[in-house]
Amino acid sequence: MKNIGVAIVALFALSCFSLFVGVKEISLSDWWQTPQNIDLFFISRIPRTLAVVLTGASLAVSGAVMQMLARNSFVEPSSVGTAQSAALGILLVTLLYPGSPLIVKMIVASITAMIGMAVFLAMISRLPVTSPLLVPLVGLIFSGIVEALTIFIAFQTEMLQFQGTWMSGEFSGILRGRYELLWLCGVLAILTYVVADQFTIIGMGKDASVNLGLNYKQVVIVGLFILALSTSLVVVTVGMIPFVGLVVPNIARRLMGDNLRASLPWVAVLGALLVLVCDLIGRLVHFPYEIPVGTVLGVIGSFVFLYLLYARPAHAR
Amino acid sequence: MIEINGVSHSYGKSKILQNISLSIKESGITALIGPNGAGKSTLLSLMTRLQPLQTGSISFDGQSVSQTPTRELAKTLAILRQDNALSSRMSLRDLVGFGRYPHHKGRPTAKDHRAVDEALDYFDLQTMSDRFIDEVSGGQKQRALVAMAFCQETKYLLLDEPLNNLDMYYARSLMKRLREIADTGKRSFVIVLHDINYAGAYANEIIALKDGTLAIHGTPQDVLETKALQTLYSMEIKVTQHQGQLVALHHL
Numbered sequence: 001m002k003n004i005g006v007a008i009v010a011l012f013a014l015s016c017f018s019l020f021v022g023v024k025e026i027s028l029s030d031w032w033q034t035p036q037n038i039d040l041f042f043i044s045r046i047p048r049t050l051a052v053v054l055t056g057a058s059l060a061v062s063g064a065v066m067q068m069l070a071r072n073s074f075v076e077p078s079s080v081g082t083a084q085s086a087a088l089g090i091l092l093v094t095l096l097y098p099g100s101p102l103i104v105k106m107i108v109a110s111i112t113a114m115i116g117m118a119v120f121l122a123m124i125s126r127l128p129v130t131s132p133l134l135v136p137l138v139g140l141i142f143s144g145i146v147e148a149l150t151i152f153i154a155f156q157t158e159m160l161q162f163q164g165t166w167m168s169g170e171f172s173g174i175l176r177g178r179y180e181l182l183w184l185c186g187v188l189a190i191l192t193y194v195v196a197d198q199f200t201i202i203g204m205g206k207d208a209s210v211n212l213g214l215n216y217k218q219v220v221i222v223g224l225f226i227l228a229l230s231t232s233l234v235v236v237t238v239g240m241i242p243f244v245g246l247v248v249p250n251i252a253r254r255l256m257g258d259n260l261r262a263s264l265p266w267v268a269v270l271g272a273l274l275v276l277v278c279d280l281i282g283r284l285v286h287f288p289y290e291i292p293v294g295t296v297l298g299v300i301g302s303f304v305f306l307y308l309l310y311a312r313p314a315h316a317r
Numbered sequence: 318m319i320e321i322n323g324v325s326h327s328y329g330k331s332k333i334l335q336n337i338s339l340s341i342k343e344s345g346i347t348a349l350i351g352p353n354g355a356g357k358s359t360l361l362s363l364m365t366r367l368q369p370l371q372t373g374s375i376s377f378d379g380q381s382v383s384q385t386p387t388r389e390l391a392k393t394l395a396i397l398r399q400d401n402a403l404s405s406r407m408s409l410r411d412l413v414g415f416g417r418y419p420h421h422k423g424r425p426t427a428k429d430h431r432a433v434d435e436a437l438d439y440f441d442l443q444t445m446s447d448r449f450i451d452e453v454s455g456g457q458k459q460r461a462l463v464a465m466a467f468c469q470e471t472k473y474l475l476l477d478e479p480l481n482n483l484d485m486y487y488a489r490s491l492m493k494r495l496r497e498i499a500d501t502g503k504r505s506f507v508i509v510l511h512d513i514n515y516a517g518a519y520a521n522e523i524i525a526l527k528d529g530t531l532a533i534h535g536t537p538q539d540v541l542e543t544k545a546l547q548t549l550y551s552m553e554i555k556v557t558q559h560q561g562q563l564v565a566l567h568h569l
Contacts, residue, residue, distance in 0.1 A: 197423035204405050207367050213391025213419040258405040
């Protein structure tokens with residue numbers, strides 16, 4: 001096994017670095033010296049860094065699972081309408097029950113995310129397996145439609161600005177008390193690892209799954225549930241972040257192959273690293289102002305994705 | 318014993334199988350032959366619960382395929398499909414290892430690792446076991462898939478045209494190995510074969526389908542015979558003998 005230790009050390013080092021990047025200058029030697037500094041650390045800096053790491057890992061793991069369920073390596077929850085459906089759910093619950101607590105928003109978002117994903121899977125099951133690139137295209141169109149619907153409703157109800165916060169993900173608003181739901185994403189990622197073999201088998205196709213004694217439908221439903229929950233958790237807390245779930249599993253696949261038992265730790269660590277690097281870029285490039293991480297990822301991610309598309313088209317699936 | 322009772326199947330209006338009833342004895346190799354579109358693959362996928370039965374019943378040692386939980390059946394029977402659109406990027410060792418899944422449910426033990434190693438050895442894959450499935454040739458991939466089904470250690474193994482993609486060398490050696498395993502009496506095979514000479518040389522019994530009905534169920538001697546082949550394939554095929562082995566000259 002290639003050495004994942006290096007990646008973990010890099011993630012840890014960057015996380016520490018991230019703690020010392022911010023408008024108020026704090027150095028390694030004085031962060032614990034005044035109560036204000038300690039407060040700043042525990043209220044803002046540490047929660048933000050943790051949120052970044054949890055989000056990155058969760059997005060990447062979700063992408064890997066979705067690619068198994070859809071049997072296509074060019075999909076992720078935010079490119080096939082799942083995250084958009086979650087955002088639509090949040091908008092609807094905010095309109096119908098203003099002031100509902102975050103947990104209610106999250107539950108409704110999970111339900112709409114699940115519906116969105118089921119619709120997507122039903123659509124792609126009718127596509128010919130011989131043209132794998134149709135799958136992400138259908139996903140893009142579907143997510144475009146859901147997003148347009150969301151924006152239309154938001155526009156009509158004068159909620160556009162509010163809606164914008166879910167649509168483009170960023171971490172500047174993360175404080176203690178506003179990110180803890182993301183720990184649930186971490187739990188879901190671990191749960192995914194526990195049943196990793198089943199998702200790998202699902203990725204081999206329905207016949208192979210049945211042959212190996214798997215209840216295909218049941219595993220797919222469990223997968224949809226995990227995906228819907230973790231996607232809506234991320235959308236509710238930080239907003240939509242593109243490309244992580246797409247590029248990270250593809251890089252991990254190059255290294256480790258499709259056996260999730262082996263590749264999931266890589267997927268999680270690389271996902272966290274990618275989002276952390278992009279968040280740092282967003283914070284540093286226009287210091288002391290911030291560029292949303294979603295924007296940075298949109299730029300970097302699209303280049304990496306193009307590279308992955310063109311580098312080895314023979315293995316597209 | 319495999320028992321098939323009154324199985325019919327249709328897609329829309331076209332009838333694929335009509336009232337098939339037969340029983341296949343334990344141990345040995347049973348070849349399933351017939352012209353294109355005779356319903357061989359459909360019968361195999363019904364036997365292995367990949368498609369739900371429409372009418373009739375199929376059972377393995379009394380375990381009905383429509384009523385036994387699928388995870389139990391996975392320890393009784395394994396299938397190798399013909400149109401294996403397997404696209405997962407996996408090392409041959411991992412792939413073969415997944416054949417053990419019905420036994421270890423994701424927590425492989427030393428016994429499972431041993432079984433994987435044996436299968437890799439047996440099918441000459443040990444030297445390339447760390448290569449990814451999308452980086453080996455079609456024939457090597459096919460052998461890996463056979464090894465995976467073998468590794469599942471089921472009493473019944475159903476193979477849909479396993480000789481696809483294999484050159485003469487590996488086609489013969491695969492059939493010889495299957496014969497060897499069958500002769501130990503521990504496993505039985507149902508194999509869809511296109512080449513009737515392979516069927517004649519390696520099978521104990523031959524089941525011939527034509528137009529969705531059971532045409533012949535008998536020994537190789539019953540089938541490798543000009544008149545029987547004429548009804549099956551609607552062409553004249555001379556049959557000769559070479560050192561006691563019947564050979565159909567279907568290419569002449």
